[in-house]
Amino acid sequence: MPNKFARRMGTVHRSFIREILKVTADSEIISFAGGLPNPELFPVKAMDIASREVFAEIGASALQYSTTEGDAGLRAIIAKRYEGRGLTIDPDSILVTTGSQQILDICAKVFLDKGDKVVIERPGYLGAIQAFSIFEPEFVTVSLEDDGPNLEELEAAFKDGAKCFYAVPNFQNPSGVSYSLEKRKAVAELTDRYGVLFVEDDPYGELRFLGEDLPSVYSFCKTPGILCGSFSKIAAPGFRIGWVVAEKEIYDKLVIAKQASDLHTSTVAQAIMRRYMESNDIESHVALIKDRYGRQRECMVEMINTYFPDSVSITKPEGGMFLWATMPEGFSSMDLFDLAIKDKVAFVPGRPFYTDDSGENTLRLNFSNSDEARIEEGIKRLGKSINSFLE
Amino acid sequence: MPNKFARRMGTVHRSFIREILKVTADSEIISFAGGLPNPELFPVKAMDIASREVFAEIGASALQYSTTEGDAGLRAIIAKRYEGRGLTIDPDSILVTTGSQQILDICAKVFLDKGDKVVIERPGYLGAIQAFSIFEPEFVTVSLEDDGPNLEELEAAFKDGAKCFYAVPNFQNPSGVSYSLEKRKAVAELTDRYGVLFVEDDPYGELRFLGEDLPSVYSFCKTPGILCGSFSKIAAPGFRIGWVVAEKEIYDKLVIAKQASDLHTSTVAQAIMRRYMESNDIESHVALIKDRYGRQRECMVEMINTYFPDSVSITKPEGGMFLWATMPEGFSSMDLFDLAIKDKVAFVPGRPFYTDDSGENTLRLNFSNSDEARIEEGIKRLGKSINSFLE
Known part of the structure; x- marks a missing residue:
């Protein structure tokens, strides 16, 4: 061959x-x-208790195949927690994924044709570079400054026909940089103006130990974007449970791509995480x-x-x-x-x-x-x- | 846009x-x-016990990120069980996947360029059709007869430049058909002769209630093929744990694709499944x-x-x-x-x-x-x- x-x-x-x-x-x-x-x-002890309750109460169904969209109760909890961050999210717009890495894979499947221009931060998140690379896009990078991306570079990239902009506005991996309020608004304004899909990855957003929490870029975007979250940094990564928020037209495509990728995320893992979230003070x-x-x-x-x-x-x-x-x-x-x-x-x-x-x-x-x-x-x-x- | x-x-x-x-x-x-x-x-009760033991003994590490290849103990158990079916498999050639659906996705990533010819059975497994479709191959179908694929059609497809042949030789989904010993050998001989990659999906192989167990097609192939397995039908599907066996050159590529897809399969789910397999008589x-x-x-x-x-x-x-x-x-x-x-x-x-x-x-x-x-x-x-x- x-x-x-x-x-x-x-x-x-x-x-x-x-x-x-x-x-x-x-x-x-x-x-x-x-x-x-x-x-x-x-939270080992609390997860142990949650898991005992799951096996005692819904054992067989926690071991069965389940829906691609994810556990309805878990999605409701995720939606509810966004309220505390000033975002109104419909649970039906949340798709549970196998870690937030999988979001990058299914987004690439849904959006990226070979040669499409995808804008990322420089330096950028390695997991995204890997996931997107499989679909052979053209990477366009914009410098990450102390308060977010260089806006001139960003606009130039958008003008040049970028399809989407993937970014980690809170405490980025690898740089630790966060976007200022001004740059959040400016990025949203630019994605709206140029019709570029904004993919906001936010695994670390809740882990702010200095300064004030800032609204997500997603909340400023008028054109529908994509917001990604994860239990890996606030609870534990071993479950491999992340989620993506998207409006219906995009959501339906993401579900198809997710189904083709692994049918659904572990039913057992979702059931334990849901019970843990219900029974413990996560805040x-x-x-x-x-x-x-x-x-x-x-x-x-x-x-x-x-x-x-x-x-x-x-x-x-x-x-x-x-x-x-x-x-x-x-x-x-x-x-x-x-x-x-x-x-x-x-x-x-x-x-x-x-x-x-x-x-x-x-x-x-x-x-x-x-x-x-x-x-x-x-x-x-x-x-x-x-x-x-x-x- | x-x-x-x-x-x-x-x-x-x-x-x-x-x-x-x-x-x-x-x-x-x-x-x-x-x-x-x-x-x-x-096995709800046994899984409950296994999970308690996991949390008590290796709690924190079961909740942490882990390797893409999968839990070493679980891979050893999978290898050991193949012995009972007459196959010698090195645990290092086993990659744990998020259900066997994920194998189809990562195989497609590793092997299929747009327009590549992939041979499937007619009728064929829907999950494979979906997973492969994402990568835009050309499907070539061969009739499934009572004892396996029509060999003339298969050879014609191979002659015509097929890259791989995906099949479910044991109790196929959807047809329930199994390959006869003669057709297993003939398929292996043809894949060898034409250098076609054989992807053998075997989620049901252990569930034979009539007739004699037959060796896998994989065991007859001289050119390295791919053998897929799953805990979904012998233990429970809610864990989403499958595996793929491949020789090193292919294995390394599959690991890269898996890493880009979801980093690794749930550590917790793998730990519970491993403990369940260690402590119970699965046979x-x-x-x-x-x-x-x-x-x-x-x-x-x-x-x-x-x-x-x-x-x-x-x-x-x-x-x-x-x-x-x-x-x-x-x-x-x-x-x-x-x-x-x-x-x-x-x-x-x-x-x-x-x-x-x-x-x-x-x-x-x-x-x-x-x-x-x-x-x-x-x-x-x-x-x-x-x-x-x-x-």
Whole structure:
């Protein structure tokens, strides 16, 4: 067979991050490389109780096939929680997905023909780059500034015929950057003006530990957009439960694509998550996570100020799980990585978050999955590596 | 936007079966339409115990992100069980998937470029038609005879440049047909000779209640093929856990596609299934299912012989969950469906299982999800509808 694999497989690569995680399995290495929530905060006991109740009360139906749209009770809970964030969402406009990664896959299926222009942030979320790449779009990137995308670049991309704009306006992965209120409104105004579909990915939005909560870009858009959410960061990622909000015409297409992808999301997982949400005070739980991540982030910034040279700049995230560092031009974080591993500390080089081979001098640091003692020791080690590297 | 949706969405339709299931929600209707396992046989208590043990022993890690490849212990169990069926499978060649539907999606991603020729059985499995359609291949169908595919048609399709052949050799959905030993060998010989990738879907293989177990086509293939399996029919479908076996070069590509699709299958669901498999005698459980389905199938065939006119022919499945009926040419099972619904009985018209708009006079009957009393009453009602319809 001359063409054994589909052409698209030539452009899609195994996640570099997941490869790095193998290198960092060494327990002596302090790793800021992963993107994991802190497992100490997982509600294990409450999930155990929820699961016992599910098996006792609706055992057989929790083990059966179910609808593609998802558990009606769970969708009602998701809708209800948006009320608290000032959004009126019809439960029938919510589709439960197998993690929010699946949303990216089904959105690509529904919207992207080969060569379609999809706008992403630079740096951009790796999972989206991977999911979209399968459908061979043309990536157009816009610089991410401290308060959101560069609007001139964004408008130029829209004028040039972009089909959709995928973004993470709250505490973006990888940069930790959040959009200002002004830029949220401006982005919505631009997507409306140019008829570009806005796909708002918001896995971290509830994890704000500094500043004021801001409305979603989705809430400012007049043309129907897509809003994505997830239980992974507020409850636990092991269930693989995310969701997407979309108006009916789009929703119906997403359901067809979801059905073709995996029929439906795990009935058992949805039933346990629903029961957990019904029986527990999720808002207090989220407050606990925010408090912990806030302290860990504060510690990381303080340690960076102490141990990194002044020539390295960092973002100051107001929420989420990541912080982004930029070294002077000409230095490669891939080379730094090798040095850091010798010093028993790890991070993710920034390069994979760029589709244009730039970003060589950047790196991503995760603060959610290390306590303050490990952050202090890890940043000290990394400061040593960086200082000797930049000398 | 002139092209709001991707071109592919024009050719993919919502599952007709899932639409039918809505019509049949009326509790007075006896439905042979669904494709559900019998929930009375779900191991609810054992799953409850397994889940308690998981939360008690590995709670936090069962709630965390995990590897794309899947739980190592679960993969070892899957490999071990193949031994009992005469196949030596390396656990590292097993990728856990979100149901076996996902295998079809990731196989399509890895292998199918637009316009590639994919061979399927006529009638064919609807989930595969849907999953593949997203990637816009050209479907080439081969007639399914009582003992497997028509070999002349298959060879002609292979000669004409087919890239892969997707088939369900054991108790096929929708027809209930199984391949004879001779046809298994012949299919393997043809795929080898023409270098066609064979994708063997085997969700029902362990549910044989008549005749002798036969080796998989996969075991006869010299060129590496793909073997798919699932816990949905032997344990419970609500977990959405399937798996695919493939040799390394293909495996690595499947992992990349899976990662882009949903990162990994639910950690919690995999942990509970693994514990369930470790602590219970699955072989006795499968024996229980086979006994029940065997009796239900026997009852259905007997009732059909009693109540259907002789002009309607049926398959005589030796396992699985479905039986296939063919009316004389010129009669439409879509029209019969409307009549049957008035008589409070439902089935699936055969048309959606054909990609060429044929099969108008065929219908699928499910026997796994109705007890013998309901089968007797339901087939009596359907016999009445058919008799008046064919008059």
